[in-house]
Amino acid sequence: MAELSKDKFIIEGKESSEAEAIVRPSLTYWADAWRRLKSNKMAIIAMTILIIITLAAIFAPIFSSYDYRTGDLLKTNLKPSSEHWFGTDELGRDLYVRVWEGTRISLFIGIVVALLNFTIGVLYGGISGYIGGSVDNLMMRFVDILFSIPYLIWVIMLTTVLGSGLFTIIIALSIAGWGGMARLVRGQVLQLKEMEYVMAAKTLGADAGRIITKHLIPNTIGVIIISITFAVPTAIFSEAFLSFIGLGIPVPNPSLGSLSNDGTRMLLLEPYQLVFPALVISAVMLSFQIFGDGLRDALDPRLRQ
Amino acid sequence: MSEKKLEGRKNIIEVNNLKKHFKVGKGQILKAVDGVTFSIREGETLGLVGESGCGKSTTGRAMIRLYEATEGEVIFDGMNIQRLNRKELKNFTKQAQMIFQDPYASLNPRMTVGDIIGEGMDIHGLRKGKERMAKIYELLEIVGLNREHASRFPHEFSGGQRQRIGIARALSVEPKFIVCDEPISALDVSIQAQVVNLLEELQEEMGLTYLFIAHDLSMVKHISDRIAVMYLGAVMELTTSKVLYDEPLHPYTQALLSAIPIPDPEVERSRNRIILEGDVPSPINPPEGCKFQKRCKYVKDICREKAPELREVKPEHFVACHIVK
């Protein structure tokens, strides 16, 4: 191994310029993820369903001539017809408007809770993981304690303090939910900050701000987005469960959960009153799940071919 | 191998009794680096060799202040790097750089190659806009890639190409000293020679100083002017490459050398192999006295009592061993 010079190495069968050429087109992470998501038919169908449901939840109540609060006592428990597409309930309220208004409230709760979880979780988990050591230890024990209290307890406690309502439910579900995101982000940061590319940035003189914004966040954002996608249906379902057991949104405001609850009471007489809210909530849950799975496949670079 | 004239050159970096201990839970202390002393002259390549886990990377990282040293000092260009203020530290990061071991973990997968190479210039505000791009293209060409690669992402490159990108990144701030932490260990043998050649060319052209880390003596012989052999956080022997190969004095160095096959069947057959018994002991609670005692066949009572100091037994030849006279 005494004399090693460049001219002793020849790349056989290829021009040297060719050897350095790369065949695959250069795509950014996001373009590449979108390409993969598009090729996943189920995920695209789920995404389309979610968009349609969201649009219906926003616009259907606006363009309907009925109001979701006021009923016509002469027209109770009507079957679906051209006048009342989903029929009416026992107070004579139009169910079509109520279902979409309920969807609107449920989606609102799901999205707001997911965003609150995201903001608190990313900040808390990010700081905990970045500082590390005993600070990290202390911060995570606090999360463990919070996490060990079920959200039902939070709802009951907060309802006694704040009264029942949308606000209470959002706060309760967020308190119970952000810990999961914090743990996830903390784990990611703890792992990434030991990566050699973070060391390289430090060696080049990068400060904490730069390391966080240029290196840590871009490399965790995929996992975070996936997690948010799954947090939305979880919150919707938790709210539905609370409404179902009577701890949810107070009347006359509907949510998909309270509508289903009303529907079950009339199940034997008027089954359609359960069918429509149940269909929407199932479609929302299933679509979020399938879309989330698709996103995970698209955003997770470990699955890159 | 080119013989460089190194006598009379001044030291660019001095490491004095450097220690780096990690707390590893339950009051246990892991002594990754435990009292290392050496210096590197301007334009020199010092090879740092030792088995996996003996503290080579930790030494290299403490030397560029990626780790705070537990004890001891690192003097770079006359400055104690532990005592730098913010501004001085930032200036230091321009002069001392590192090339990393794992070409797959050392490049941020979300950044383009151009931004990876340009990061140093961005941090120090060295060049902007067109000038910055021009420098990135220049660096890419220097390391044997081409300018079209600037807009691509790391995953599109092979291990050897990635290592070249890592080299370009280190060069972007025009450093004087580079820690090469096993830059070729993860590469194919044919690519290893190319990367070593590149590093040598760069050294010649830019007057760089290297600490070249490897776990295998055969990898550093070619590139190093002097070699330090490390074992369990301590330097066992330090001398010029030639002397280390021809007259190794420390029993550990002798064992390492005899593990390298010689490409001559006659010699190879008649050779007496020294087989090291046992595994490297854990750096958590290492033995009192000489670190190598458990695997040394010449071990005496004094080796268990007192850690040997690194002594200059011949000019330019340092050994830490009670047995060597």
Ligand SMILES: Nc1ncnc2c1ncn2[C@@H]1O[C@H](COP(=O)(O)OP(=O)(O)OP(=O)(O)O)[C@@H](O)[C@H]1O
């Ligand atoms: N951050 C850390 N915390 C705790 N222990 C560490 C840390 N970094 C390194 N160590 C330990 O210190 C010892 C020396 O590690 P180091 O990475 O310096 O070895 P090395 O000689 O570079 O090995 P390799 O050839 O495998 O790269 C090892 O036992 C390792 O487990």
Ligand SMILES: [Mg+2]
């Ligand atoms: Mg190492």
